[in-house]
Amino acid sequence: MSAVGATLNVNGRPISLAEVPDDERLLDTLRWRLHLRGTKEGCRSGGCGACTVLIDGRPTLSCLTLTRELEGRGVTTIEGAPDLPAGRVVISAFETEGAVQCGYCTPGFVMALTGLLGRTPPDRRSPERLLRELQGNLCRCTGYAAIARAVERAHREAP
């Protein structure tokens, strides 16, 4: 195992990391090096979606992403979501529709939906398609009903 540095952009700020082991996951870099613990640790194996962040705008599971492979890339976490137009719409839709219960899945859902809305122009997306693309994000509290309502609202309101 070797450890070299890495430079990436996190929530709009350039970050230089020293001695990143080649097996360090982005999830751990964010939570334990950068103290950005809004990104949640769930199953650590790609099964729950709680750790979803955006990498250059694309929803990505941070538990399955190696930090060293992100040299020069841009990462957005839940802490940076309010800085994105789509992020603000999604956060507001989740609050309005009561889609937050225990909240552990919430950052993952917010980031996944923010990424999907940000990457797809309004005429090329539909609530059904958004919901299909969110099937990798699990929620144990809401039964997805309020989340589905929030997705529909965000779809209507997103730029």
Next chain:
Amino acid sequence: MSGARRADAPLKLRGAAAYGTDLAAEGMLWGALVPSPIAHGRIRSIDLAPARALPGVVAIGADDLAGLRPKGAPPSETPIFPSEEVVYRAQPVAAVAAPTRALAREAARRVRIDLEPLEVWGSIDDLLPEWPEDGAPRTGPLNAHVHARHGDLEGAFGSADLVFAETYRTSGVHQVPLEPHACLAWVDGDRWTVETSTQTPFGCREDVASTLGIPESQLVVNGSWVGGAFGAKGSALLEPYALLLAKASGRPVKLQLSYPEEFQLGRSTLPSVIRIESAVRGRTVVGRRVRLVLDTGASLPGRDFTLGYSAGFLLGPYSIPAVEVEGYALRTHKPPFGPHRAPFVPQCTFAIESHTDHLARRLGLDPVEFRRASVWTEGSTTGLGQTVGPFGLDAALARASAIARAWREHLPPGHGIGIAGGFWSTGTGAGGEARLRLTPTELWIEQGEREIGSGSVIRGIAVGVEATLGLPPGTVRVAFLDTAHAPFDSGVFGSRTVGALGQAAEKAAEALRAELGRRCGRPEAESAKLTLRPGPDGLEVDLGDRRRPVRELLTAAELADGGLKVEGRHYGRSGTIDERRVLEGSFHPFNDFVGAAHVAEVAVDPEIGSVEVVRYAAIHDAGRVVDPVTARAGIEGGVAMGIGTALLEETQWGPDGRLENPSLLDYRLPTLAEVPRLEVEFIEGFPGAGPRGAKGLGEPPIVPVPAAIANAVFDAVGVPVFELPMTSERVARALKRL
């Protein structure tokens, strides 16, 4: 009353709520548990030296406990580390702590464990080969046995036109809170502190104090935000280990389960077999015998509350003149059994309500009318001799029937519709206390519970306070204090929070109102009309004829000390059962009777047996609905979880006691794809003992789900499925037997 937005949502949407997994402290070590590699074995030796040889690693085992627990502490009833025998796979035999998580895992792997393998009791079927087709189970390793009986059973069965007997099986299901168990502990002299993701901070304090042999006064439990619980976080699990590691290392220690560990150690529900025999005369069930065999894993004998409680549900919700129920909690070499949302009642209801449907079909009767002929209503007597309180199940069934009729008019081929009733008892019997703190500008509820997701704490307990004082929804704030500063409460479980803690808060509000009336010089009788309202310069007391700012009514000492504090207590009374009907073990009375009827429409693929729930309606008697938004949200979540229990979720245990699917890739949870659009309706007019007549709603929504889906599957394909979950494989097999 309308709902208010939840005060925790903005925090959670910013990623700013710290859950158990997020806890951290300067200089902390990461802990790890050392798992037993086999399910049953005699300990020859456990050598911690290879772990201790790693830099910065602390390791503790059974031999170290005497030096870590306080001098003179009585031996722990709960085994911390086994010294002679391991009784389930992954049982912690030692624990380690290290400066990094990776090193802690490595240290745990290095512990040398030498065990002599012993025979493994892997399943309840191995233990009871002749059960359940005839008679009582043969002798088996029993954790508990309960038995109750009432009426002339021999007469009922002797004179029956029809004796209808069926056997049902259910699999283990895991709560799978998305946040695994996690805590952070430190020890400072004789003061022990643990921050943890728990649904019972005071229960956790009691568990940990007795396990470690320390006085409760020297232990502080501070709950974090909780990323789902569903029963899994109702008693201490990791906390004693984290505290012992902190004591041994002199550093804060973080301990968190990985998902594979969570699946094994997280105190899930285990398999069961339920046998029901009904004696029928004419169109009436005149006698019923029910036997429940529950796998309780390596639970400690006599500690199980679930068996007697669940068995009581097998005697309802119908009036039958002669009944007998017998329950057996068997010991196997699986991890200890734990409570899962409405512990074991969805499974019991699956059996009873499937059986009821099959019986109606056999008798050529409408399944709902058949139910309504004997369903409990207020004043009925339960099989255990308890008088039923206000109970809206009959009305809910009538409504469900109307919905099902409407759906049936446009039912596509291959689809089926099923209805099931179910009931739950809100646990208002367990008591609690809350304190109100009034400042010139804010009213706080100071309390010790944590919001586990349902909204019962952040929203539910505030509703009665707001109503009592005339405040707009969302104006009362909830403070989350640790066990050293909060008044005692029993915990967030049993759908009790709104009913019990909410009532304590409401009583505090009444006391506060009276105190404010006194300070305004009003006689007691007039203070009931007094309200609080937000004014331009903080809160005001509205006396009807004039207003006074709260600021003027507080003493200098109160202003300096955070405000006027008033406490409320609620220690409810449970109903009583007729103990003469109990022959062995303990059964438990119900509190509020909470009914629900569900309607499911499914589509079944006859080739592969896959079941899709396409439409669903849930009709609930929740007493007075005090917060419709929160109530609806609870039902939506409970139905989805019930769909998991019905169709997808199953912990698969090997004969060697190994859990074969401890990951989300192999243990399937409902996703957005599995959940249908849902209609929710409330039946009002059957008030509970909670504030404003509310009944608890945390658990009831899951209760009828597997039964309603099973009845819909039968309606679709014409054959019954007797086992949960109703996977494609099981449905396809049932179809082949046609």
